[in-house]
Amino acid sequence: MTETQYLSPKTIDEAVNLYSKNQGQSKILAGGTDLLVQIRSGVLSPETIIDIKNIKEISEIKNNGEGSFTIGAAVSGASLEENEEFKDYWPGVLEALRLIGSEQIQGRASLGGNLCNASPAGDSVPALIASGATANVQGPNGKRNLPVEEIHAGPGKTNLKNDEILINFDFPTKEQGSADAYLRMIPRTEMDIAVVGCAVNITMDEDTCINARVALGAVAPTAVLVNEAAKLLIGTKLDNDVIEKAAKCCEDACNPINDKRGTIFYRKRVSGVLFKRALKIAVERAKR
């Protein structure tokens, strides 16, 4: 048996160094709400566990003003919720993160963990994509910044390199008259994995939609940015027939599977319903 170890670096450079030294054999530990389940059930048995929560940049919330935030990858849902400014600017991202698991899970689960776990059903991912957030990653060859929608490669797979660590997320400056919202469908009221998730980020000028981003979760191998739906909305007053057409776009953007959580028929149909409901909430928030 090889020696397993738990490491808790204090700086990004130290973490990157450790991670790249043990390429493929090590796992990054943030909140642990996915990783520990996978270790416990024997799905994973990494030789090295690198706990990144003691690294300042990865655990801090920075308000850059006007809606621009830098949120550490390992900031927990419970702690992000306590930031009133973030809640005001990005209610959709926060509600998506807060929907993951129980209060107990919220004490640990993070945006970074949810993204890197790369489940197609991760709640915060569609909301991050709709928000236009970008991810800062760092490896031995330096840093790069990429849009969140480019990170997922498939179920359980990301486009991060073997030696790269996700550090934090940059949220863009908030446009005047914009707001986001996230809704998901689960059979119970809590504790389930999303059967469908839908995030809408919209900018309104009076009654006219001037910008929009729509993203779906749990309906394809990765979360989907539905540009066609957004295009239909932009420049309109969001009349019913526009919304119906955009909802149909959402249904068409789905490439789901039949599984223990839902059927293809169900996921397609529900993605349109959730889109309409999330849009309504986002518009109400934007007009506030």
Add this chain to the structure above:
Amino acid sequence: MNEMSNKWIGKNTIRPDGAEKVTGRAEYAADTTMPGMLWGKILRSPYPHATIKSIDTKKAESLPGVHAVATHDDSVDFPLDTPVILGIQDMRWMARNVLAKEKVLFHGHPIAAVAAKTEEIAQKACELIEVDYEVHDWAIEINDAIKDDAPILHDFIKFDGKPSNIAGTLEHKKGDIDKGFEEADVIIEKDFETAAVHQGYLENHACLVSVAPDDKTVIWSSSQGQFMVRAMTSFITGIPQSNIRAIPAEIGGGFGGKTIVYLEPVAAILSKKSGRPVKMMMTREEVMRASGPTSASKSTVKIGATKDGKIIAAKGVFYLQAGAFPGSPIRGAAGCCLAPYDIPNAHTLGYDVVSNRSKVAAYRAPGAPIGAYAVECVLDEIAESLNICPLEFRLKNAAKEGTKAVHGPTYPKMGYVETLEAALKNPHYKLPLKKCQGRGVASGFWFNAGGESCAQVNITEDGNVAVTTGHPDIGGSRASIANITAELLGIDINRVSVTIGDTASIGFSNLTGGSRVLFASALVVTESTKQVIDILKDRAAKIWNIDKEAIDWENGVAKPAGDNAGKFKPLTLAEIADQATPTGGPIGAGHQVNTVGAEGGFATHICDVEVDVELGIARILKYTAIQDVGKAIHPAYVEGQLQGGVVQGIGWALNEEYIYNDKGKLDNPGFLDYRIPVCSDLPMIDTVIVEVPNPKHPQGVRGVGEVPIVPPLAAIANAIYNAVGKRFYSLPMSPPKVLEGLEQK
């Protein structure tokens, strides 16, 4: 009935085991250790159906840290052709369920076990055991198991003279069913399906077993019967019962699922082979894969009524899954489904179907919810077609004292009618409903049970009371027993302790199951306490030197019965206890009996739902459970039984189901995707306690715990129909199913 002041009976006292449970000190099955203890793990079948050609344990045995490996060859052999019945179980099946012998019959079926220094080593050693399988086709669903070319699980099971997966039938007949349907003005016949659901007790099966070189055995485990644990372990290991002391740990929920053993005999074999105590704990995944859920089912129910609303004929056919070995609860389905009604012509028939799933175990009113679901849904349709209020319809056909039930007995005084009247009167039934909201009602019945019970009531040297009984307490029975003892003795509740004895310290007491515990233990505790009072009077008589007959026991003291008896200052329990030695020695009494007179329980439920028609989600808005409980000894724990049963029924109706993949493997073996109700899913659950005392019980007790899971499935289905105008005939009514149904409307 005793005339009683009812100072304690009917009071919500603090439970005797409460303090330990709210401080984390209560010891459950996994919470204890023994010196030198090893850890045991089980190797489970990766196939749903295969013949075991050979098992090679050599590599596992030679792994450092491994102390013993066990297979079926280490257990007592039960030949397939000789039944060995223990209660409702057959040890032929039980032994093969605990460790597979000829065949593995479901994915997760135990094959071998290892005891090692650590759990990790034990697990690793399991993976080193080499098993040579001949893999067979499998059948998971009932329809696959009963079709002509189905893979046969057990060659020796014959039906209609041919090898079959139908392991048995049970039927009840009354009147002339064909004539009945001829006379009916309206006949409705429907097919129904229910999914297999798990009891969902939170505590995983666990045990700690020590077998000494002389076979003296101590078993620490949680179960619904320490005597069942002793007997089954004795059967499977060959260790005589007198050498086994089975200690009942606190039990973290059972609901029927802990009425059989899984680990204890295996741990005993490993302990004997290794010479060390062995602890075993299942993971949640193992619990879901390999401990008994209750049956999935398919059924057909046909009911005929006259146009004035009298049910004249009823027929029900129920196929229930047994899992790998015979023994599904067809009696509950076929026996309980028509029990609330006075029907002249009836026929119910149940089929016991084996298939490649884990062996079913009892689950709260086993079988009864399946039967009631179908019958109560069809009754709703008949009431609708006759344009009668569904409660009035049931009232018109309700069984009462003197009714001969379809399943046999003639009812004594019982309170089904009273539950219907209470439902009609309940404000809930009249509340207005909004769009997409609906209301449904349904009734239910459970037999309840008596059986063997023992109690010992001892007066302590300081004049307090220690009661010991033999039934594990899951839902608060100790609190009720304390209430009864304090009432009878006329003393403060805090002077009574109640303990569940181990198999060496109290006589044979049957399972905590069938809603029998309070009925039976109240009987034996009452009798023991009466004997104790008799002794106390005798001791007072000796102290005062008068006749025992001249002494009354009142409010916790002995006093002269009247002026003729003489003038003495009353003697308290403490004063008599203080004189126990000179007046004859320790004061105490026990009673052992096979209790009889458990009478059935009836309930009527009202449920409101709201359906999100775009998402297919049904949510419970309001729920009222009304039940004849005979007499509520501890009303809060009676309410707790009703509420808990209802919520399990809600889970069964809406989201819970065993889902198998195309390899015959359970696809949702955990609480993430086996979706039991969570706190935010529910409203408060209202209860109405109806008390029509059981005439055959000293306090009037009827069983309480099982009836409340019987009506919810149909009450919810009827409510959803009322909300959206679409009937669903298959459980669970999960969102994808409901949405698709609504689209087809």
Add this chain to the structure above:
Amino acid sequence: MSKKIHVTTSINGEETEYLCEPYDTMLDVLRNQLNLTGSKEVCSSGDCGACSVTLNDRLVCSCLMLAAEAEGQEIRTIEGMTENGNFHVLQQKFLEHAALQCGICTPGMLVAAKALLDKNPSPTETEIRFWLAGNLCRCTGYDKIVRAVQAASEEIKESA
């Protein structure tokens, strides 16, 4: 095998040291090394809440936390809930309201409910229900648990 990790932490206000394997969870160490068996192992996946503890006053599942992560932190478990030998008001209300049957979920439920009332002394019924959604109970149907938490909240408010 691997080198054991030495951890110094605070458990229920007492400095505590232990050696753990890198994969050991906090729950493993609480139950198997420190004899704090009040935290229960049920699902090992964060779905049931029976192992709830607080980590620096934040409610977490101890089954989803490595024991090594406790270094320098503050852990509180059900065993630390009584105050000077007296029941915490939540424990008292759980007893009075018959909010437990089998009792296996009770420690986790109490730890979670305390974390709620510490943060929000006057929760609505809906807030209580959603906060406790991660604590499964199969016996009670949650009714009496919610009522007990409401009663505790009332009492805390009155004595404040």
